[in-house]
Amino acid sequence: MSDYVIKTQDLTKLYAGDKGCREITLQVPRGVVYGFLGPNGAGKSTFVRTLLGLIRPTSGTASVLEHPISSVASRQQVGYLPELFRYPDWMTGIQLLKFHADLCKVPHTEQKARIHHLLERVGLHQRGEEKIRGYSKGMQQRIGLACALISDPALVFLDEPTSALDPIGRKEVRELISDLRAEGKTVFLNSHLLSEVENVCDHVAIINKGRLVVQGDWRELRTVQAQVEVTISDVEDEWWASLSDLVTGWKRLSSWDGKSAWLLTLSEASQIPALVSTLTSRQIDVYQVTPKQQNLEELFMYWINKKEGAEHVDNR
Numbered sequence: 001m002s003d004y005v006i007k008t009q010d011l012t013k014l015y016a017g018d019k020g021c022r023e024i025t026l027q028v029p030r031g032v033v034y035g036f037l038g039p040n041g042a043g044k045s046t047f048v049r050t051l052l053g054l055i056r057p058t059s060g061t062a063s064v065l066e067h068p069i070s071s072v073a074s075r076q077q078v079g080y081l082p083e084l085f086r087y088p089d090w091m092t093g094i095q096l097l098k099f100h101a102d103l104c105k106v107p108h109t110e111q112k113a114r115i116h117h118l119l120e121r122v123g124l125h126q127r128g129e130e131k132i133r134g135y136s137k138g139m140q141q142r143i144g145l146a147c148a149l150i151s152d153p154a155l156v157f158l159d160e161p162t163s164a165l166d167p168i169g170r171k172e173v174r175e176l177i178s179d180l181r182a183e184g185k186t187v188f189l190n191s192h193l194l195s196e197v198e199n200v201c202d203h204v205a206i207i208n209k210g211r212l213v214v215q216g217d218w219r220e221l222r223t224v225q226a227q228v229e230v231t232i233s234d235v236e237d238e239w240w241a242s243l244s245d246l247v248t249g250w251k252r253l254s255s256w257d258g259k260s261a262w263l264l265t266l267s268e269a270s271q272i273p274a275l276v277s278t279l280t281s282r283q284i285d286v287y288q289v290t291p292k293q294q295n296l297e298e299l300f301m302y303w304i305n306k307k308e309g310a311e312h313v314d315n316r
């Protein structure tokens with residue numbers, strides 16, 4: 001069994017007008033929550049729809065669960081919640097789930113228990129008998145989640161799964177995603193809601209203007225730019241230039257009583273001890289040193305800005 005549930009090589013889907021996604025090469029490890037991030041119009045849904053065989057790639061290759069994406073086998077253990085979900089509103093929630101269970105060939109003997117369990121899991125256990133016509137948008141998204149999970153898939157694609165949900169619903173979906181990971185499933189999560197993704201993802205890929213900007217373990221990626229907040233006896237802004245081998249950027253945060261607080265960017269996080277000993281050796285009093293953890297939004301902006309100079313096709 002391969003360690004990767006999705007592998008793509010230069011996967012490209014271009015619509016008329018050259019929009020879409022271009023030359024995307026990535027690997028999604030088994031059993032992780034993989035955040036696929038990018039601004040509106042970056043190409044996230046296009047990439048997912050190509051992987052699912054809903055649209056044909058212009059070029060490149062890809063496999064899902066070790067089967068080429070052109071094959072039916074690649075979709076047999078996959079669940080999908082589309083971004084723009086719409087379900088037959090004359091069906092009840094239970095009828096919709098039964099319909100999907102039949103499509104996915106879930107054995108009849110298992111269907112009732114599974115539907116009951118899923119309705120509970122998405123918080124619709126008392127509403128399953130009602131017609132979808134009477135569901136709120138958030139409830140429709142919840143029933144869509146249940147549909148995505150009806151076949152007990154090994155890999156689930158969730159395209160903006162919380163877009164219609166209130167804060168409580170978002171938290172419940174985050175918990176559901178964590179439970180899926182605990183069960184050994186892989187979740188491929190499309191989103192531009194970075195604070196949402198931050199709490200659940202192990203790996204992230206960032207896509208911008210149709211191209212992959214960066215991918216990897218989120219905890220490793222977040223250390224790319226080592227930043228530290230220090231409080232020291234006051235120095236002039238220009239003074240930091242004398243430490244340019246250690247400090248590549250500085251920003252004064254505040255000053256008071258002969259002290260100042262700074263946000264410093266170091267060339268590497270491992271240089272924090274060297275920074276402290278250099279400050280001390282230069283007779284600067286050090287009152288506080290706090291490594292700054294970057295959040296996903298800062299990481300996202302860092303990578304997007306870093307690659308902004310590269311050749312891109314504007315996807316908007």
Ligand SMILES: Nc1ncnc2c1ncn2[C@@H]1O[C@H](COP(=O)(O)OP(=O)(O)OP(=O)(O)O)[C@@H](O)[C@H]1O
Nearest residue numbers: 015019020039040041042043044045046192315316
């Ligand atoms: N069927 C289509 N025909 C032509 N252009 C399309 C089509 N679908 C998407 N596009 C264009 O391709 C680009 C990528 O769209 P896509 O929906 O994949 O982005 P996204 O990252 O999922 O965006 P969002 O976060 O807003 O959902 C956009 O410029 C979009 O207008």
